[in-house]
Amino acid sequence: DQQVKQNSPSLSVQEGRISILNCDYTNSMFDYFLWYKKYPAEGPTFLISISSIKDKNEDGRFTVFLNKSAKHLSLHIVPSQPGDSAVYFCAASKGGSQGNLIFGKGTKLSVKP
Amino acid sequence: ETGVTQSPTHLIKTRGQQVTLRCSSQSGHNTVSWYQQALGQGPQFIFQYYREEENGRGNFPPRFSGLQFPNYSSELNVNALELDDSALYLCASSTGQDRSSTDTQYFGPGTRLTVL
Numbered sequence A: 001d002q003q004v005k006q007n008s009p010s011l012s013v014q015e016g017r018i019s020i021l022n023c024d025y026t027n028s029m030f031d032y033f034l035w036y037k038k039y040p041a042e043g044p045t046f047l048i049s050i051s052s053i054k055d056k057n058e059d060g061r062f063t064v065f066l067n068k069s070a071k072h073l074s075l076h077i078v079p080s081q082p083g084d085s086a087v088y089f090c091a092a093s094k095g096g097s098q099g100n101l102i103f104g105k106g107t108k109l110s111v112k113p
Numbered sequence B: 001e002t003g004v005t006q007s008p009t010h011l012i013k014t015r016g017q018q019v020t021l022r023c024s025s026q027s028g029h030n031t032v033s034w035y036q037q038a039l040g041q042g043p044q045f046i047f048q049y050y051r052e053e054e055n056g057r058g059n060f061p062p063r064f065s066g067l068q069f070p071n072y073s074s075e076l077n078v079n080a081l082e083l084d085d086s087a088l089y090l091c092a093s094s095t096g097q098d099r100s101s102t103d104t105q106y107f108g109p110g111t112r113l114t115v116l
Helices: none
Strands: A010-014 A019-025 A032-038 A045-051 A056-059 A062-067 A072-077 A086-093 A107-112 B005-007 B010-013 B019-024 B031-037 B044-050 B053-057 B064-068 B073-078 B087-094 B111-115
Touching: A010 A019, A019 A032, A019 A086, A019 A107, A032 A062, A045 A056, A045 A062, A045 A072, A072 A086, B005 B087, B010 B019, B019 B087, B019 B111, B031 B073, B044 B064, B073 B087
Parallel strands: A010 A107, B010 B111
Antiparallel strands: A019 A072, A032 A045, A032 A086, A056 A062, A062 A072, A086 A107, B005 B019, B019 B073, B031 B044, B031 B087, B044 B053, B064 B073, B087 B111
16 A cells, blocks of 8 residues: 555656646655655655645745645746756655655656756 | 765675675764665665664565664665565665654665576
């Protein structure tokens, strides 16, 4: 039973436009959510996180939105750049930022020049 | 640069053998977690160590075991290797265990294990 779901395996966006990556979860006990970016042959790189007590967190071009009632979070990248092309993983934890992370299967983002 | 290193980069073993994978965390990172990432999947939690003691375990059999050392290094040991153990093995480290902490877990580049 997958507790964290990323239903779009891939997303293609034009450079300069907005990229929106979506993630759904089923476990209401999750209290911390993260997005990681992964390039081939590298480990996941932390991008941005949000605690369940917030509904929005922003860091430069990256914004994460959390809708607890819908058990849904999204990552917005504005403006998208070709270097953003990677696989994006959504992850959730029941133990704050230190708990074990439950990952989705990832969404491959392609940003075209 | 996360400061988390893993060795070896790649490894080929045969079914039934045993393997040890290594991870070196940043100084001060008392928590280390290990994940298995199969092809086309997200990383799956194996176990976590905090100050050299196991602090949580995922749905993996006992033939997956670990050690954490005082010098911020750790090991993942897998006995009786099976073909399905072929995957990328990732370690992630962070500073502490405090639930209120906002410190993030930082991943190493992984070890690609192939079991033939």
